[in-house]
Amino acid sequence: MMSSLLLLLLLLPLLVSGVRFGGGERLGGNGDYEDWRLGTATYIKESQGHPLNDGGGACGYADLDIFRYGRYTAGLSGALFDKGSACGGCYELRCVNNILWCLRGSPTVVVTATDFCPPNFGLADDFGGWCNFPKEHLEMTEAAFLRVAKAKADIVQVQFRRVSCDRAGGIRFTITGGANFLQVLITNVAADGEVAAVKVKGSKTGWIPMGRNWGQNWQCDADFRGQPLSFEVTGGKGRTITMYNVAPSDWMFAQTFAGKQFVQ
Secondary structure (H helix, E strand, O other): OHHHHHHHHHHHHHHHHOOOOOOOOOOOOOOOOOOOEEEEEEEEOOOOOOHHHHOOOOOOOOOOOOOOOOOOEEEEOHHHHHHHOOOOOEEEEEEEOOOOOEOOOOOEEEEEEEEEOOOOOOOOOOOOOOOOOOOOEEEEEHHHHOOOEOOOOOOEEEEEEEEOEOOOOOOEEEEEEOOOOEEEEEEOOOEOOOEEEEEEEOOOOOOEEEEEEEOOEEEEOOOOOOOOEEEEEEEOOOOEEEEEEEEOOOOOOOOEEEOOOOOO
């Protein structure tokens, strides 16, 4: 009797979290979401100085509150970050396979990818090197982590999947650069969250492709000063939205303008 009870307690997190024994079974089943995948997660304490806590990070978002990403964010290992193309994407995750550290009922939380979790090849994959390639790992803010696991946990297994991003307002374009080049930070992207391609157009030019400089900073070598700016943004799943005259002709560097938004 006691052995049967012990076995049930060990299996309970698996049953509640939706894990299925055997192969080939679809865990998600929702047409708008990806299938659940198994990875790992840790968190950064809010008392520690870190881009996840004080803004910045490899996606270039700087102050996460200003750009409406808030406290539920994560840095991704290289296998997920994909040289910055994953920036802005949303991930739903839940703690699994640990009755000691996972919260009861296996609740989920949605986080936005805002940073890169660098590898540490001097440490083992399961002891400090959890962002080593090809590990799929999310380094979360403390606020997000505590929605799915206990604070005393070090590293936990999680199920995660890409989900659609819910954003208020339009896509935002923060303009920087110089006399001979234009750089634009693109934020607050709904639906895919990710940005796969960008084009810009002035009143004196045709559509000019922009290249990813780093994170969600996009750049092209042209002088657009004195011209209204239009943008064409393609999301991670290939949907494209065209926005005319997002910035007026008297725009200035460091200003932010909002355009249209992807419809969910």
